Amino acid sequence: MAESGATKVQLHLYDLSQGMARAMSAQLLGKQIEGVWHTGIIAFGEEWYFGGGIQRGTPGFTHFGRPLRVLDLGETHLPREVFEEFLVDIAPRFTMQTYHLLRHNCNNFSDEVAQFLVGEGIPSHILSLPDEVLSTPFGQQLMPMLSMMDAQMRTASEGASVGGFGSGATFAAPPRSSADLAPAAPEPALAPAEAAAPAAPAAAREAAAAAAETRAADAKAALEATIKAEFAKLVAQGMSPNEAAAAAVRAAREKADA
Numbered sequence: 672m673a674e675s676g677a678t679k680v681q682l683h684l685y686d687l688s689q690g691m692a693r694a695m696s697a698q699l700l701g702k703q704i705e706g707v708w709h710t711g712i713i714a715f716g717e718e719w720y721f722g723g724g725i726q727r728g729t730p731g732f733t734h735f736g737r738p739l740r741v742l743d744l745g746e747t748h749l750p751r752e753v754f755e756e757f758l759v760d761i762a763p764r765f766t767m768q769t770y771h772l773l774r775h776n777c778n779n780f781s782d783e784v785a786q787f788l789v790g791e792g793i794p795s796h797i798l799s800l801p802d803e804v805l806s807t808p809f810g811q812q813l814m815p816m817l818s819m820m821d822a823q824m825r826t827a828s829e830g831a832s833v834g835g836f837g838s839g840a841t842f843a844a845p846p847r848s849s850a851d852l853a854p855a856a857p858e859p860a861l862a863p864a865e866a867a868a869p870a871a872p873a874a875a876r877e878a879a880a881a882a883a884e885t886r887a888a889d890a891k892a893a894l895e896a897t898i899k900a901e902f903a904k905l906v907a908q909g910m911s912p913n914e915a916a917a918a919a920v921r922a923a924r925e926k927a928d929a
């Protein structure tokens with residue numbers, strides 16, 4: 672239990688591979704990998720994560736679903752206002768344009784936030800996972816597919832940034848000074864045509880965001896299914912696991928490019 676005046680800080684871990692990493696990594700990579708991790712920081716009653724921008728949502732109820740693991744990182748005595756000022760400061764470094772699936776992702780954000788709140792980052796094996804995978808021959812074969820997944824995630828972020836990711840909402844910066852709290856100047860009256868133009872319904876924006884996210888998820892699932900099917904077929908034909916893995920990735924790439 673957190674001390675009086677302290678806020679408990681946790682790390683939520685989600686396996687983006689849905690169990691594929693644990694089941695197939697030893698055979699494909701020559702080493703066991705427990706998951707392809709997405710992480711979010713739990714603090715001040717909300718879950719904070721990076722996906723096309725700094726996002727927040729109800730812990731355990733973002734579009735990533737329920738966390739596979741929950742790690743206690745410690746406690747922070749910093750007030751929420753200071754934390755949100757910190758997020759405002761780092762927000763330009765965590766945008767849709769700066770996101771990279773391997774080098775600048777949700778785990779890098781979680782690590783930086785954890786260091787700010789509790790003075791220590793997230794477990795190193797989470798941050799080193801991309802290098803660990805890419806250091807293997809099969810990891811090198813996966814690079815084109817990972818680049819395609821990165822592009823798909825950027826596309827999903829573009830669609831979702833309008834209405835927010837699932838139950839998450841893009842982080843809104845708090846006022847930075849008393850000047851920000853001054854009453855806004857009155858807006859000029861709209862011309863009749865402008866006044867009559869209806870605003871885009873919120874439901875339509877949310878539907879577009881959900882559709883973009885679904886397209887990216889469907890493409891990723893189709894790619895994974897193709898690789899698994901090709902891999903199983905080639906191994907059954909007598910090909911070695913490493914050769915089958917490389918051939919399966921090539922087949923998946925050719926099908927995606929067709």
